[in-house]
Amino acid sequence: MFSRSSSSGFGRSLSEAAPGLSRRFFNCQNRNKPPHNLRYFSSSRPTPGSRDPRVQIRPIGTLSDIAASRTWTVKLSKSASSPFTQSRITCGRSESWSSRPPPGANSSNLRCIRSFSVSTRSRTQATLAQEINTAEGSKSEKKGFYPKHSTNAVAYWLLASAASVFGIVIFGGLTRLTESGLSITEWRPVTGSVPPRNQADWEAEFEKYRASPEFKVLNSRMTLEEFKSIYWMEWIHRLWGRFVGLSFVVPAVYFVATKRVSRSMSARLLGIASLIGFQGFLGWWMVKSGLKDDLLAPGSTPRVSQYRLTAHLGAAFVCYLAMLWNGLDILRGNKLLSSPPATASSTLAALRHPGLRTFRLAVTALSALVFVTAMSGGLVAGLDAGLIYNEFPYMGNGLTPPKSELFDPFYSHTPDHSDLVWRNFLENPSLVQLDHRILATTTFSAIMALWAWTRYSKSLTSLLPRAAKRGVHGVVGFAFLQVTLGICTLLYLVPTHLASSHQAGALALLTWTFVLGSRTWLPSRAVQKLVMERVGAPTLGGNAAAAAKLRDAATASAASAATPMSATSLASLGGATLLPLLGLGLGRGGSGGVTNKETLGHEDVAPAGKMLVVQKDQFLARQRGIKSS
Template identity: 70%
Template sequence: MEAFFGGVSALRRAAPRLASEAFVCRRCLHERAAPRQTFKSLRQTPYLQAFRSRPAQITRYNSTSSTTQPLSPLATLSKSIGPNTTAKAPPAKTSAFPETSDKKVAYWLLGSAASVFGIVVFGGLTRLTESGLSITEWRPVTGSLPPMTLEKWESEFALYRASPEFKQINSRMTLEEFKQIYWMEWIHRLWGRVIGMSFLLPTAYFIARRRVSSRMALKLVGICGLIGFQGVIGWWMVKSGLKDDLFAPGSHPRVSQYRLTAHLGAAFICYLAMLWNGLAILRQHRLLANPAESQQLLTAMSNPALKVFRRSVAALAVLVFITAMSGGLVAGLDAGLIYNEFPYMGLGLTPPKKELFDTFYSHVPDHSDLWWRNMLENPSLVQLDHRVLATTTFTAVMALWAYTRFNPRVKALLTPGARKGVRGVVHLVWLQATLGITTLLYLVPVPLASAHQAGALALLTGTVVLGSRVWVPRRSARLVAQRLAQAHGASKAAVGRRGPDAMLRAQTGIAQA
């Protein structure tokens, strides 16, 4: 009964419109329907369609039971005539950032990485010329300007004369000689400030202009923080050389090898972050330019037969990084100035055991720290560790090359870019090994030592570039799959508009793309 009276009430409200539609001739109905909904025949009016439609189900509840009864035609008509109260689904949220970053961001990142590469090499020169302790204060803003007058130069020189390095090593240094080492350190610090500003300002611009994806925006902000943290580590390192020596008062003043290695490692990580993200953006654009061909390439890269090779490249990158950090310990302890021969160290391949694990470096009575302190603070053992790691790295690179050369399946599956990457890493490791041995034999001359440090970063760069050619980029693979799905959906839509021939032409175009 409720459904019946509801239908009657709705019918009464809609009676004027229904009368105009049900009791008008066919021609007049078509003329009136021009600005409104057009019906092909009188039988398609809502009034008649309500009686032909399948009865909807309605559930009535009472205090004891619930029954399901079909709605009457009039009740169905009232629901179709009544106002549409169904809430529309909210539109899908779209990010203000694009899916892919602009290519200009990639070129800027690679340029910033090249600048970091340069400052790492220049920092090595600053250490080799013993110029790092010439500026005894850290003034991030006012220190950007060098001394302009003789009075200011005398003030800076007075601060340096109070340092342990001047008192114990350079007590006869003149003002002109001080200026030479001061300019080296000042250029090094100014270069760091330039890198910070040339990265911070473009980062703010690219994010504000939405030229980068949301993920890349977070990465750029993280690199900015890393650059600022690198400056703090640099002063923390210099500060260690302006106080008492690491081992005993009165010995050779130098910065802490721990802090020097931390400063070097942070610079390497900052460089790798810029390099990797720049390469990732370019690779993503290259893959999205031709989704069909890129899908085949990604499928080949994901082949299980290359799983061992991909993991080996990742392990090699870690090994190269650790070897470079051990070189930082060698530099911090001046360990390259002892045992200047290769492959022997004295009378054998290793120094005597007593020299390698000397109790002098232990700081506790029970000598529980004997092993790790000798490994990190004993120059003889630190040099031996670096030799072992360098030899292991060289062997690992050659083994990886042999694996790609003499394994038929891996050789067939590797892309041309990956094969070139392997050859490049082989050339770099030979160059680095040659530089390391000659630096040791010639008592660490400044040019060779600086080239050896640059070679370590170059070898790490080659390994990461090789990894970018064999590691599967998950996000780029997902975007490629989305582009292919969109192209497939567009080809299906072409069938509805232009028939099967259009579908065939669309699929042919996708395959050719």
Template identity: 65%
Template sequence: MPAASGFARVLREAAPSLAKRFFDCSSRRHSSILSQAQHVSSRTKRRAVETRHLTTSPKIPIRRTQVSITCFRNSQANARQDTISRFGRAFSVSTRSRISQANTRDGPIDAAKESGSEGTGKSKSRKSTLPDTSSNTVAYWLLGSAASVFGIVVFGGLTRLTESGLSITEWKPVTGSLPPMSEEDWEAEFAKYRSSPEFHLLNSRMTLEEFKSIYWMEWIHRLWGRFIGISFVLPAVYFVARKQVSRSMAWRLFGIAGLIGFQGFIGWWMVKSGLKDDLFAPGSHPRVSQYRLTAHLGTAFICYLAMLWSGLDILRTNKLLRSSKDVAEASLNALRNPALKPFKRSVALLAGLVFLTAMSGGLVAGLDAGLIYNEFPYMGLGLTPPKSELWDSFYSRAPDRSDLWWRNMLENPSLVQLDHRILATTTFTAVMALWTYARSGALQKVLPAAAKRGVHGVVGFVWLQVILGISTLLYLVPTGLASAHQAGSLALLTWTVVLGSRVWFPGQAARILAQRMQQNVGGAAFGQAGGSTVLSQAGGVHAANANGATVLAASVMPAVTALGLMLSMNAEESLRVQLRARREEKPGKPAPERTEEA
């Protein structure tokens, strides 16, 4: 009994330490509570074992001692498991209740946030599904398409110079893609051509072999046009479907595709003007209308410029957006310089002047005006033909002669050639004036290096074009020189547009760059605010966990203390039972003094 009372005293002394350790868990995690409970239980177990060894006599059989130790261990293990299970249930219940309360409190807010984010994502997806910029692959494809249009313009000039455009008298967009495959097919096509005004008035002695040569020229020209349409429409659909173009570029591609189809219609409309029955009248010249020819040429030029400018715009935009922030801002600030405004306007006016000069060349080709006054700079006895020849009433159709001036400007070969000479000379003078202005001291400092090279390119092409034009006139419009002169006009216009792309301000690229910079700045500010919010929320969670641990320990400790006392009483009772059993086995022998002293 004294030993049992000593063991109870040891447990009572351990109870305050156990309570102190549990109350200190307010600054620790919940898992430390379980480890502390297990540690205290192991200490209690060791003290109980030491007490048992002190109260156990050496004369007791080993078997019964092992049984008593096993019983004590089982009782201690059961008590420890009971303590841990009760504490775990209490902790799990409190944790589940706290989590459920937090979900109940924060659930609607999180749901609103999720629904708001989903709604924002859906609205953004509905707003735009195409990127802000187009890929460089689209730019290279556009430049390749522009090169193909450049080639067909030159080949179309050759078709006009060889008078092959009226060899095919029908327009079959699909079935006309195949040439005659047999001799009977060739005879049928030649029979159709023999019924045209051009054969009766100009080529009445043409043979089948000669007809085949002009037929192949026109057939290749039409097939090339079909190829341009297919090679543009199909890749355009692919790039839009793959989302490799911006929204504005997608609309631009749609417009170019429509322009290509319209160009095919204008081509047949032009050919049809040379097959009219009124051209069979004596004195008529079977050729296409100069108005329709110029419209066909102008549409081809516009289509070419649209492809060229779109490709250059994509490359310039991507280059600007991929550069560093400082380089991009420096480039934009250089193009914003007010000193460049007169130069930019001059380049735009020069591009319009080159285009107008090329269209006047289309009128010259349609009227065969290059076959008269084959000299330069004079036209007959002076710099200009006589006034009566320039404003001839023969070309007027109105009774009051109100259309005299504009019909002579568009239908009189002498005045049409003079107009072309004046426009060409004006273009040459404007280019040289622009070159002189670019070399001035005020503009030399602010003009970009690429623009300076562009000015030199324009000067070189305008000199080449002047030489080709004068040579074509002096040598009575040979096919090679005339075709080179037409190609030179488009090359000069190309280089003028390239010069403009180097000095004109990229408004779309600047807007995209500004939007991205605002998004980056806003994202950084939002990230900082969001980070502080997250940190504050995390701190609140940790504080709530610490407070919850304190409350949990304060609520659990009385039960744990009572449980410890119950365990000590159970252990004391088990020791009493063991001692009573031992005394019943040997009632004549008193307990050893060592045990009593202990």
């Protein structure tokens, strides 16, 4: 029945799991084979010689019947690392083990089983777990190229890249305000990084600019020296863009190669790098719109398309915000992971409070509103709409221009005027400025409403972290500054320094809304999982669910002391194999078995290749609770 050549599935599984079983067990007491009628049985009578005479057991059949019945399901899978990579033992009814000699077998049979179980129990619970830990560790080392979380060095580099993008956005605004964007009429990503080095080169570049509509219509009297000033502005802007791309791509490759970036963050870095390249294409696409020959028609103004200008500005904003958000996310996650487990758990629990969900949604909506307002400012800049109605809050004789001026048929391109509304919204300078005023006023009102909510709502005040409250005050301060800059820019006919400051204020306000969001939004799922693993019981492979089960079972051990032991409790060590069950069942003391009161754990099915390891101190603590009960 238990020999190596047995055709029984149970025998083969047991032989594979413990190759020394036949030699150590079946050769015991000079016996080559156990009797086929060896049974573990019980009766309704108390068991003589057992430690607890109240133990009652029922007949459960031979071992082969156990293996083949519906009561027990044993699955053993073998791998190259360890023969015990998955085991699942469950039972649907309560059973107890007894040391009463079965019929047809003498006491030496049971002594052999008990001797083998005791000698292998320590290896099963300690050595076997160590083998699985080693196997799983080597397996994770082979597959886990990426770390679980990115390092702070990656975060600082992302924030530095965001600062560089912030600078190029402001400098790009200066390039537009000085009308320098159309001075370079070619797009050469590599060779264009070299400026003119002699007089002949300057003459050649100036000749190209003379053929542009901007020179013919607006700058026909420009000299070479004046051309050099606007040329240098555009050349520095383009060179700065190349620097942003190289300073991002090269360190990104280095951080990924040195395993300092997580898998999800590496995908984000790839997306940001692609966005930087796309931004360069948008820049040339925008410049190309200002070099068309149709701008020479009467009534036309040689300037870039307001649509392409807004797209170029929006892509820069998105690139900046992506760098900023990911940098803050990494720093916040590492700070949470480096804090004590109790502090990290309490912080995570506070952020998960349902009362903060509405506040997070409000901050998200506010960030979107600030972004849309900034993009409407791009339309104002592209149409030079700030040069009309230079007063506030009125626009002429009222708060809004006349209706005939707002929806002018001049901007419609179809005979039936089906595009009258949307073209006036995007191409009519009067309506575009009105839109920007309305959006700016709405944004300012929303910010003040958010401040009042956090100031006078007792429930929200008690839930918000102190850093979030300071963040709200920062948003309010930047909102006042931005409104002041916008009004001054309008009243003073868009001077360069005020217009550039107004653009920088928009990006600063958007930055601070994201900073506020980073202090209240939940961290990434990877960080939450790592925090829960640190707080939970030790598990192999980060089985947080199993850790939670184990922690709950340890808490309720005293309450479950009087519960009859089920056969599933024998598998409480996280999916152990049958050998620990034999050790626990027949190897406890000289004659006794596991009684009904000695419940060792809870039912848990370990995933493939993983085993939940119960620590020694937890086991002893539970045993002390059992004895005291």
